[in-house]
Amino acid sequence: MNWDALRAAGCAVRRPAPLADYTTFRLGGPCPALVACATPEQLTLALGELQTAGQDVVLIGGGSNLLVSDQGLPQVVIRYASDQPQIRRAGDGVEVSGSTGLDDLAAWTVAEGLDGLVYASGIPGTVGGAVAGNAGAFGRQIGDVVETVALLDQAGLLRTAAAGDLRFGYRCSRLQTSGEIVASLRLRLTPGDRAALRQQRAEFLDLRRRKHPDWRVLPTAGSFFKNIAPTSAAGRRQAAGWLLEQAGAQALRVRGARPFEKHANIIVRDGDCTAQDVFDLAQQMAAAVQQKFGLALEREVRLLGRFG
Ligand SMILES: Cc1cc2nc3c(=O)[nH]c(=O)nc-3n(C[C@H](O)[C@H](O)[C@H](O)COP(=O)(O)OP(=O)(O)OC[C@H]3O[C@@H](n4cnc5c(N)ncnc54)[C@H](O)[C@@H]3O)c2cc1C
Incomplete structure (x- = not known):
């Protein structure tokens, strides 16, 4: 694999790379290499080079909707994200x-x-x-x-x-x-x-500051489950957060993984825990809703890698 060609094009290459550094949950084991691309040109080049070298690739962006396995991933990861808006x-x-x-x-x-x-x-x-x-x-x-x-x-x-x-x-x-x-x-x-x-932007940002965790302080991937689809055309989605609260999910903990106190559908890391702990907590939360309401919650957060 010609890593130097990627570096020469401005891509940053890290081998191996801890995926915890690239997710807002701050969780996830290593991948053999992470190629950071900022522009469509760098992305095109990286995909071409990796394909030619026969490497399997997983793509991530900001890592804010991901739960990555503690065992990491066997594939090369391309991270397509930039601090410079284009x-x-x-x-x-x-x-x-x-x-x-x-x-x-x-x-x-x-x-x-x-x-x-x-x-x-x-x-x-x-x-x-x-x-x-x-x-x-x-x-x-x-x-x-x-x-x-x-x-x-x-x-x-x-x-x-x-x-x-x-x-x-x-x-x-x-x-x-x-x-x-x-x-x-x-x-x-x-x-x-x-x-x-x-004015609207200021209000939206303020609302988020008051109601959501700051992922830089309490690592999270935002809402863990999707809201439930309405059962009729006239119905509204049922908020997963409300269902979880009613099912008693706020009392659940798996080591440092717990639901955010202001929003039961947001899992945060408040102390030591692994990706498997977050996964196990999510399973318990979904089971609580299934038991109380007979409804199956569907994950919004994307899983990468293996979970027990
Ligand atoms: C505090 C907090 C609040 C949040 N609030 C919201 C909210 O209000 N609404 C909401 O919808 N989400 C919310 N999220 C979740 C998340 O921010 C969004 O889902 C976001 O759009 C994910 O983008 P990402 O670049 O981080 O994707 P990643 O998490 O890196 O990847 C998610 C999936 O998208 C794919 N992907 C990434 N980039 C590309 C690409 N260029 N082309 C094709 N596929 C790609 C990946 O392969 C992966 O399957 C929140 C998350 C946090 C941490």
Whole structure:
């Protein structure tokens, strides 16, 4: 494997790499190599080189929706994330790299007076990760404003897909099973009032500060389970947090893993624990809801690697 070619292109290569350093849960064992790519060009090159070398690849973004096994992963990991937002206006749309931070994008749209993404203020992770999982909040999701997506397959071959082709649903898209990677995308936003957008952003950030844990202090991956789909067209989703609270999940602990006191659907690390401990706690929480309500909670957090 020609690691120097990747380094020469500006990718950072770490061999081996502890995946705990790359997830907001701060958990996860090692992978044989981690290649950090910031731009679509670096990502394309890395995929091509790794494919030529016959290496299996796992892609991550900001690692904010992941629980990685304590045993780590046997594959090479590509991390597609950047501290430098790559965003530009293109005609009547906006183009952004998948590596750009979602909150950086939200802040940019507010500064530009563009409406359609301000609710995403404060959601960690990358734009690519957000598209893959159709991230959202307050009843809105990023899929609503996606126009087209530049997708790379595992060999680094590029194609453009329309939003309809991605089959966006509640916290899901076709990309979660296809293995294709969001290199960049084009968004459709509407003009808005800058002052009003600034005010909304401040309110969303304040709400998150009050209701959510700061993952830098209490490691977490946000909501662990999805809300439950309505049983009729007229129904609303049942909040997993409410179901968990009613089922007594707040009393559950597995070593340092526990539900966040203000939101039972958020698991935090409050002391020593492993990824397996978080997994075991999540199993107990889901079992409590199953027992009390007869409802099966579905994970929102993505698992990588093996769990007992
Ligand atoms: C404190 C906190 C609050 C949160 N609040 C919210 C919230 O309000 N709403 C919400 O929806 N989520 C929330 N999350 C979860 C998380 O931030 C989002 O799901 C985020 O969009 C994940 O992006 P990521 O880059 O971190 O993806 P990762 O966690 O790195 O990866 C998640 C999945 O996406 C895939 N992926 C990553 N990048 C790409 C790409 N470029 N192309 C294709 N697939 C890719 C990975 O392969 C993996 O399967 C929260 C998390 C935390 C820690």
